[in-house]
Structure formats: C-alpha cells, structure tokens
Amino acid sequence: MDAAVRALGDVASPGMGLRATIVSACGTGKALMGAHTALRVARSGRLLVLVPTLDLLVQTVAA
Numbered sequence: 001m002d003a004a005v006r007a008l009g010d011v012a013s014p015g016m017g018l019r020a021t022i023v024s025a026c027g028t029g030k031a032l033m034g035a036h037t038a039l040r041v042a043r044s045g046r047l048l049v050l051v052p053t054l055d056l057l058v059q060t061v062a063a
Contacts, residue, residue: 004037031056031063 008018018041022030038047051057 001033001037001040004033005040008037008041031060035060035063 004020004022008020020037022033022037024030024033034049038049049060051060
C-alpha cells in the first residue's frame with residue numbers, strides 16, 4: 001500500500017484523476033489493499049472505484 005500511495009502521490013496534480021492497478025495473485029488481498037490505498041489518497045472525500053463484475057463489486061464494498 002505504501003508503494004501505491006507513493007506512486008499516486010508522484011502523479012497527483014489539481015484536477016487530475018489518479019489511476020492505479022494492483023497486480024497480485026488471487027487471495028492476496030487486492031481489494032483490501034485497494035480500499036486502504038484509496039482512503040489514504042482521497043483528498044476530496046469522494047472516490048470512484050470501477051470494477052468489471054458484480055462479484056468484484058460486492059467484494060470491494062465488503063473490503
């Protein structure tokens with residue numbers, strides 16, 4: 001998570017959306033890492049997370 005926060009901080013500028021991809025094996029906690037990283041970099045209090053499936057949406061919301 002620290003590496004993701006650092007990487008996102010390097011590209012942060014006003015009005016620019018932040019994007020990141022966490023690549024890791026199944027069952028290693030990508031949804032949890034993404035949720036914690038998002039909380040650390042969200043500045044406006046609003047956050048948009050896009051996922052490709054409903055199953056992943058449920059998993060992300062739970063994390």
